[in-house]
Amino acid sequence: MIAYKKRQNRRLWLAGAILVFLFFGSGAEAIEAQETGFPYPLSRFKLRNGLEVIVCEDSSLPLISVVVTYAVGSINDPENKAGLAFMMQHLMFQGSQNVGPMQHLMYIQNAGGELNASTTFDKTFFYETVPSNQLSLVLWLESDRMNSLEINEAKIARIKELMLANEQQRSLQEPYARYFFLMDQILYPDFSYGHSPLGNADNLNNITVGDVLAFYRRYYVPNNAVLCLSGDIKAQKAKELITKYFETIPRGDEPPSYPQPDFSDVYSSRDQTIIDPLVSTPALEFGLRLDEPLSEERPALRLFEYLLINGKSSRLYKLLVSRERVALYLSGNLEDRRSFMSLKLFLLANNQIMIDRSKKLIVDELNKFKLELVSDRELVRAKSKHRFDFLSQLTATNLDRALALSEFYLRWGQLPDLNYELAAVNKITPYSILSLSRKYLQEGKYCFVTILPR
Amino acid sequence: MKLGGNRKLRHCLTGLLLLALCSLNLQPQERFRRNPPYPEPLNPMKFPPVESGVLSSGLRVVTMTRLNKPLFDLLVIVQAGENDSPRQLSGLATVTAEMLLRGTLSLSSSAIEEQMERLGIRGNIEVGADYIIYSFSFLEENLEDVLRLVGSLFYDPIFSPLELSAVKRDFYYQQLARKKDPEKSGYDFFLTRLFAGSGYNPGVIDEESIRNISQKDVISFYQRFIRPNNSLVILDGNINLNNASRKISQAFYRWIPRPVEPTPAPHLTNLNYQSIVFLDLPSPDVSVIIGNAVSPLGSSDYHALLVLNQLIGGSPASRLFLNLRESKGLAYYAFSQLSFFKNNGLFWIRVKSSPPSVGQVVKDVMSQLNSLLEARIDPLELEKAKAYLAGNFPLENQLPEQRAKRIGFQFIYQLPFDFWNKYYENLLMVSSEKVQEVARQYFTRQPLIVISGDFQACLDSLREIDRIEVYNQKGQLTASCEKGVVKNETR
Numbered sequence: 001m002i003a004y005k006k007r008q009n010r011r012l013w014l015a016g017a018i019l020v021f022l023f024f025g026s027g028a029e030a031i032e033a034q035e036t037g038f039p040y041p042l043s044r045f046k047l048r049n050g051l052e053v054i055v056c057e058d059s060s061l062p063l064i065s066v067v068v069t070y071a072v073g074s075i076n077d078p079e080n081k082a083g084l085a086f087m088m089q090h091l092m093f094q095g096s097q098n099v100g101p102m103q104h105l106m107y108i109q110n111a112g113g114e115l116n117a118s119t120t121f122d123k124t125f126f127y128e129t130v131p132s133n134q135l136s137l138v139l140w141l142e143s144d145r146m147n148s149l150e151i152n153e154a155k156i157a158r159i160k161e162l163m164l165a166n167e168q169q170r171s172l173q174e175p176y177a178r179y180f181f182l183m184d185q186i187l188y189p190d191f192s193y194g195h196s197p198l199g200n201a202d203n204l205n206n207i208t209v210g211d212v213l214a215f216y217r218r219y220y221v222p223n224n225a226v227l228c229l230s231g232d233i234k235a236q237k238a239k240e241l242i243t244k245y246f247e248t249i250p251r252g253d254e255p256p257s258y259p260q261p262d263f264s265d266v267y268s269s270r271d272q273t274i275i276d277p278l279v280s281t282p283a284l285e286f287g288l289r290l291d292e293p294l295s296e297e298r299p300a301l302r303l304f305e306y307l308l309i310n311g312k313s314s315r316l317y318k319l320l321v322s323r324e325r326v327a328l329y330l331s332g333n334l335e336d337r338r339s340f341m342s343l344k345l346f347l348l349a350n351n352q353i354m355i356d357r358s359k360k361l362i363v364d365e366l367n368k369f370k371l372e373l374v375s376d377r378e379l380v381r382a383k384s385k386h387r388f389d390f391l392s393q394l395t396a397t398n399l400d401r402a403l404a405l406s407e408f409y410l411r412w413g414q415l416p417d418l419n420y421e422l423a424a425v426n427k428i429t430p431y432s433i434l435s436l437s438r439k440y441l442q443e444g445k446y447c448f449v450t451i452l453p454r
Numbered sequence: 455m456k457l458g459g460n461r462k463l464r465h466c467l468t469g470l471l472l473l474a475l476c477s478l479n480l481q482p483q484e485r486f487r488r489n490p491p492y493p494e495p496l497n498p499m500k501f502p503p504v505e506s507g508v509l510s511s512g513l514r515v516v517t518m519t520r521l522n523k524p525l526f527d528l529l530v531i532v533q534a535g536e537n538d539s540p541r542q543l544s545g546l547a548t549v550t551a552e553m554l555l556r557g558t559l560s561l562s563s564s565a566i567e568e569q570m571e572r573l574g575i576r577g578n579i580e581v582g583a584d585y586i587i588y589s590f591s592f593l594e595e596n597l598e599d600v601l602r603l604v605g606s607l608f609y610d611p612i613f614s615p616l617e618l619s620a621v622k623r624d625f626y627y628q629q630l631a632r633k634k635d636p637e638k639s640g641y642d643f644f645l646t647r648l649f650a651g652s653g654y655n656p657g658v659i660d661e662e663s664i665r666n667i668s669q670k671d672v673i674s675f676y677q678r679f680i681r682p683n684n685s686l687v688i689l690d691g692n693i694n695l696n697n698a699s700r701k702i703s704q705a706f707y708r709w710i711p712r713p714v715e716p717t718p719a720p721h722l723t724n725l726n727y728q729s730i731v732f733l734d735l736p737s738p739d740v741s742v743i744i745g746n747a748v749s750p751l752g753s754s755d756y757h758a759l760l761v762l763n764q765l766i767g768g769s770p771a772s773r774l775f776l777n778l779r780e781s782k783g784l785a786y787y788a789f790s791q792l793s794f795f796k797n798n799g800l801f802w803i804r805v806k807s808s809p810p811s812v813g814q815v816v817k818d819v820m821s822q823l824n825s826l827l828e829a830r831i832d833p834l835e836l837e838k839a840k841a842y843l844a845g846n847f848p849l850e851n852q853l854p855e856q857r858a859k860r861i862g863f864q865f866i867y868q869l870p871f872d873f874w875n876k877y878y879e880n881l882l883m884v885s886s887e888k889v890q891e892v893a894r895q896y897f898t899r900q901p902l903i904v905i906s907g908d909f910q911a912c913l914d915s916l917r918e919i920d921r922i923e924v925y926n927q928k929g930q931l932t933a934s935c936e937k938g939v940v941k942n943e944t945r
Binding site (some may be wrong): 112141248312391 | 483487489492523567572573591770842844852
């Protein structure tokens with residue numbers, strides 16, 4: 001009897017506590033202004049359903065960009081269902097409870113605005129830029145599809161058809177694209193990291209309405225998203241509008257944790273040649289996976305990318321394109337996939353002799369980074385270019401800024417501190433590059449794929 | 455009593471809890487979700503304050519003051535372009551413009567590239583019929599070094615023969631690639647036909663003439679046209695006119711003025727074109743270009759033309775796209791646009807379609823144009839077009855470089871000083887009567903119709919058309935076609 005009473009009392013307390021929470025503690029977090037070294041006021045808050053919000057105030061133009069980023073990408077595609085995350089991106093334009101199929105597009109275009117969406121390996125972005133008097137319209141549209149997307153068999157069939165047709169056209173127009181995914185498969189020998197986000201006919205046909213609904217309910221929930229506004233708006237006003245449109249959208253289950261595969265050090269292939277009748281010019285791909293770089297190494301890695309491949313004065317561009325003239329075209333970057341990074345290069349050459357020569361020059365140049373200090377002049381150039389690109393991305397347009405802020409926030413759980421980020425890169429010395437090169441540039445891990453026309 | 459009190463309290467709390475939960479999640483959707491919200495009043499875009507002055511060399515300096523931004527934008531606009539290239543040397547303006555970045559007395563081409571990256575500069579060159587625009591974005595702290603470097607490009611170029619060969623080669627291959635694209639080559643052919651006999655080159659380049667460009671031609675173009683007294687520098691950043699003028703005059707002081715004789719740019723007339731022109735080239739797709747001359751930028755018809763363009767084909771929500779693509783599936787896309795040149799404007803439509811649909815596309819576009827002459831424009835459609843244009847204007851001017859370019863056009867095309875700031879005001883005043891008046895003025899005559907693609911593949915679909923002239927890629931007339939009957943030209 002006593003135990004029963006205690007239980008009853010506990011229930012009463014619990015009910016009381018819930019009520020107190022619901023009536024007094026149910027509002028969104030207070031707006032938290034952040035000192036970030038930005039030329040614009042920057043703040044963030046969180047709705048009680050878990051939606052993270054970032055507001056960047058810039059009234060220089062009567063415009064606003066809205067970016068909704070869901071922490072989901074091809075990495076979350078179930079096995080044998082590659083392409084589901086990308087399909088979901090398409091389906092988000094196919095209508096929700098109050099917005100007809102493709103009406104999202106028409107509403108934005110009628111307002112003179114622009115919109116788009118993109119899916120990366122771990123994020124899906126939806127974004128609009130509109131005149132600032134149309135902010136409510138965008139929030140209404142985005143909240144409707146977050147709250148009540150309408151999915152059915154016919155819509156899924158239409159999107160599958162569209163994705164397959166696009167893929168067919170792409171394989172003709174961009175014949176090298178499939179080899180980028182091949183390099184991913186070699187560097188990341190695991191389904192979640194290594195498959196093509198575009199899917200393929202077999203995988204797309206495996207996807208059912210049930211899969212799509214489960215995916216939507218699991219990942220397209222406010223507690224798995226970041227909403228970023230950048231433009232002609234005050235934080236307080238933004239909060240009022242966002243609370244109105246988003247706060248009653250139910251929180252979802254906690255999204256699953258980020259996949260962390262343990263890749264083997266042995267690649268399936270380190271140097272392969274493929275003959276492809278669809279390509280007209282010989283091409284070479286280079287890849288190198290960098291496992292679990294430390295966060296304090298990242299600024300030096302960013303700079304390493306600039307020294308090696310970014311810009312016409314970078315080492316490889318000068319060597320392969322300007323001086324030796326073995327490459328007709330060269331591009332590359334250091335791709336960041338959370339616990340892994342990969343250095344990727346792609347070049348076109350006149351013939352196989354040039355391809356072979358390029359391979360040797362790339363290896364020699366990478367080896368030089370392990371043996372010699374980079375010059376101060378090179379380092380100054382790399383730092384300046386990095387500084388320009390970094391500031392340009394964060395200050396050029398509202399959309400670029402909102403995308404960069406959302407990406408940074410999802411990656412690091414905080415807003416970027418401009419001064420800190422730039423100072424970290426500024427501190428890099430030739431010795432930092434040398435030690436980093438010695439750690440990561442291991443010749444035994446270099447991968448090459450040569451693609452030759454028939 | 456105590457227990458009873460607890461029970462009451464429990465019931466009361468449970469009821470409140472249920473009520474609260476219901477009010478949160480279980481209620482039917484909120485009323486505001488059912489319909490899109492009304493927009494707030496539009497906040498018109500204002501351009502940043504512009505100041506302007508002229509240095510003793512004749513170089514005009516324009517500043518657009520922008521505070522608290524870590525980047526600067528610099529535009530150098532030369533008031534000469536492809537129309538100033540001699541007729542047999544089309545492409546000379548473009549090649550000369552590029553050569554300015556390919557070496558000075560003290561810096562090689564690769565040293566310029568390296569300096570630009572060291573100073574955090576991103577650069578671009580755009581060559582039109584009437585202008586060359588160099589645009590540079592860079593880090594604020596490097597302003598003086600950037601001005602020094604850019605200044606030296608204009609007063610110290612060396613035009614090395616080796617670099618000239620490289621520039622010509624790249625440009626030649628770009629032009630060859632352009633020729634293979636049915637839309638681009640169709641548009642070039644359209645411009646050539648429209649401006650034929652006027653003596654004006656709207657920017658069409660014959661790739662074979664690139665081969666004939668010599669170092670002497672480049673030097674001559676530079677000396678005749680790339681002069682400070684024929685140019686303006688626009689600086690957009692945290693700087694006022696006095697400071698900017700002082701720094702620019704120091705950096706560009708060795709750029710010597712010379713008398714510049716402008717190349718004539720005659721007014722085009724809106725003509726009646728009798729036959730359709732077909733540019734025969736191998737391609738699975740077909741492009742249709744339809745258009746005619748309209749009044750130049752800054753004329754009293756400008757804002758009505760913008761609205762008219764928006765109604766017809768300015769965006770995917772316009773008539774052409776909805777009709778040809780969405781309703782009938784005849785085209786991959788269908789848009790219209792306005793292009794402006796010195797003393798002239800063009801209204802033109804571009805449609806990408808397939809051989810079996812091309813005849814119907816031409817018919818439908820013409821009927822869309824004719825409907826604007828006769829049927830009254832729905833006021834709602836007119837307001838939608840104006841709302842789109844008003845809303846889209848700040849998007850077209852998001853980048854400092856885009857705003858600076860518009861200010862540059864004010865000078866090149868001698869527009870009123872407040873032309874862009876009065877955009878909204880003038881747009882709102884456009885009535886359906888004015889749009890229809892402009893449509894009648896420019897669409898009553900038969901426009902020039904150019905189709906580019908594989909003629910044989912399109913023939914079936916074009917049998918109803920009275921007369922078609924067929925040209926090859928060299929611009930030679932090869933055949934004519936009357937109601938589907940082809941007659942080869944023997945000339």
